[in-house]
Amino acid sequence: MRKSNKGANTMFGTYQPDVAQVRRNRQIIAVMVLCIAGLFFLLLSMQFFWISLKPGYDVEYLLENDVQEGMHVKGQVPYTYDCFADMSDLEGGKVSYYYYALPAAEGMMILKVPVSRQREMETLLEETLDYLDTGIWPTSVVELEGYVTKAQGRLPYLLSEYMAEIGYTQEEIKAMGEPMMIEDASGRIEKARINAPVGIILMAAGVLLGVFFCFWNKRKS
Numbered sequence: 001m002r003k004s005n006k007g008a009n010t011m012f013g014t015y016q017p018d019v020a021q022v023r024r025n026r027q028i029i030a031v032m033v034l035c036i037a038g039l040f041f042l043l044l045s046m047q048f049f050w051i052s053l054k055p056g057y058d059v060e061y062l063l064e065n066d067v068q069e070g071m072h073v074k075g076q077v078p079y080t081y082d083c084f085a086d087m088s089d090l091e092g093g094k095v096s097y098y099y100y101a102l103p104a105a106e107g108m109m110i111l112k113v114p115v116s117r118q119r120e121m122e123t124l125l126e127e128t129l130d131y132l133d134t135g136i137w138p139t140s141v142v143e144l145e146g147y148v149t150k151a152q153g154r155l156p157y158l159l160s161e162y163m164a165e166i167g168y169t170q171e172e173i174k175a176m177g178e179p180m181m182i183e184d185a186s187g188r189i190e191k192a193r194i195n196a197p198v199g200i201i202l203m204a205a206g207v208l209l210g211v212f213f214c215f216w217n218k219r220k221s
Contacts, residue, residue, distance in 0.1 A: 081108075081166075
């Protein structure tokens with residue numbers, strides 16, 4: 001049977017589709033899809049993209065100077081003490097992160113690294129222990145990019161327990177105050193550097209397309 005695009009017969013007469021309105025609806029949907037997709041990419045990556053725009057501080061600089069929450073960290077880990085906790089100690093289940101103690105000028109910092117970096121950190125730990133015996137500086141390179149945050153939950157307690165085990169007194173541990181933590185977010189920051197510009201481009205394309213459709217429809221009317 002041959003179909004006709006001219007309209008459809010109803011009890012109220014012949015229904016004639018509004019082609020212009022259908023076109024406008026499609027235009028609105030296209031603009032909304034672009035804007036929503038752009039907003040999604042931006043929300044997904046904004047936190048780490050903002051961190052990546054801040055000046056990057058070397059890990060060694062942080063260990064020797066005052067540290068503030070939110071600082072952008074980028075560089076090599078020069079040395080490390082033991083891994084004193086992992087994510088299963090804190091929440092149970094499968095291990096996803098390891099926590100290493102880093103001796104700093106004002107006491108001790110924490111380095112949080114994903115499981116994928118454990119082997120590198122253990123090699124650096126062995127070389128750090130050798131350095132304490134031989135004076136030969138560690139040569140392993142553990143590159144990371146991340147940010148500084150406050151240690152929360154049970155981490156301060158677990159760190160204090162570790163420090164007590166290696167010889168610190170309770171007075172010394174209390175005098176150091178709340179420990180700060182360097183979180184390795186290399187993968188998330190790299191993704192943010194891609195996703196954030198993509199989100200901006202999609203939102204800009206949606207806005208420009210919306211403006212174009214407005215002018216186009218005015219000329220057609």
